[in-house]
Amino acid sequence: MILNLYAFLNYQMPQPTDVLLQIEAAEQPDQILHSANINLSLTNAFARVPAEHGIGERIWMQVEGDFYCTYQATLEITRDVPDLSALKATDLHALPGEAVRYLMPSRYCPSDEFYNFVSTEFGDTSGGPRIAAICDWIASRVNYVPGSSTTQTTAVHTFVQRQGICRDFAHVLISLARASGIPARFVSVYAPAVTPQDFHAVAEVYLNGDWHLIDPTGMAKADEMARIGVGLDAADVAFMNSFNPVQLIAQTVNVTTG
Template structure:
């Protein structure tokens, strides 16, 4: 599948502020960025740095006054989609070193607090089958409600409230997977079918020796996602991190299937 992507950010800064952007689709084996263009105005400073796990890039800019970012791309998705429910869980002693950090709790994913719940609710399932059962449980039990969460909301908060947006769903999915001993991380993506259109967040779990995308909202399919970046939780994949006060003006994301 080939995706056509357009995104726009419009923010204002009262004083010179360092800003870290992560909005470009990553050039990685599972997807090929055929065309891409990003325009940042004003752009007194523009420097690329490698993003987490070497997936994608971040951009340092220095912003003052009104800043606009316009990004367009065409991305061919070449990801091999497996039946996640049939994939085995990798035993701890055989896990690659780069996956170990994704077994552990993080700022938004306190997985240690969910081990008893996971065993009671999903203890009869193993490996990929457990992941599917957890994904389906989240879809049945939670309601997609914009505005009920904020930058401080953790997976535990969402678990209690049973409401949230894509990042909240992803945090719960990641937390339950880690509580099961399955490495899990967050992936920021551009995805076909997201409603309302926006930057999307999904879980990515390590099963059968590979990473597999899992969308607990049910809105997007693995074959129709263009990955931007990955991390321990949403703090690592924010599309914009401002090291100073930023005022929101406008933002838009459009993802369509390209001819």
């Protein structure tokens, strides 16, 4: 599948501000970039650095005044999507080093708070069937409500309030997977069916010796997503971190196919 990506950001920076930007789709074996271009307004400093786990890049900038950024890319998704119910859990003692950190609790995914819940609710499942059961539970009990959460909302808050946006759905899935002994990580993506169009958040789980993309909101399919970056939770993969106050002027994301 061919995806055409477009993102436009416009922010006002009242004072010199260090900014960490991550909006470019990552070049990976299962998503091949055919073209990519990013245009930025004038910066006082600019440097590219590797993103988490070496997936994608971040851009360090120092900017002041009217900041704008336009990103356009075309890429091809070549990802195989196996049957989730057929995927087996990897024994913990057989996990590669790269997966171990994604078993641990993190700021937005306090998975240690859910051990008793997953044992009681999903105790007769494991591996892919456990993840499928968790996704079904989220779909039936958590409502997608734009504006219902903040940057302080954790998986525990979403679990209690039973509402959230894409990042909250991802945090709940990640937390319940980690509590089940399945490595899980947060993934920022572009996807064409996301409504309204925006940077999207999903999860990846480590099963049967590999990582597998899953969208607990149900809006995006694994073979229609373009990864931007991965991390323990949303704190690792924000599309933009600013280290002084900034004002949003405009922001647009558009993803089309073909």
